Amino acid sequence: MIAKELREKTSDELNSTLHDLYEELFNLRIAKVSANLSNPARFKQVKRAIARVKTIMNERRRAGVEEGG
Template sequence: MKINELRKKNVKDLRKEAIDLLREQFNLRMQSVSTKKIPSHKWKQISRHIARIKTLVIKKNRGKSNDGSKQSATRSRNK
């Protein structure tokens, strides 16, 4: 999924997607232990996708918590 598509989703959907990817990563790990050959690029793709999602969740959470504090900080500077 592209980053623009991820940005349109809300935090709840992003977390669900991250959990699904973590499960997929776990399944890949179990398959590799059972001597089944796994393409190495899959590991990298999933890890990067998880990191992208976690970054977006953090940014969205900071945006919600900082909305009120930004306004109060600018008001105090203007006084």
């Protein structure tokens, strides 16, 4: 997931993406405990994607606050 693509999404789409990423992270943790994890590097990828989405959401929130106040 590239930040440029994420910036083109609406806030609702970002929330949906964030929810999906958290679900995937949860499923990865379950797979890790049950020793069925096929790609351990996916943890890092999902965590970074979550951080990207949160960063963009925070940028938008701050831009709205700065414009409004």
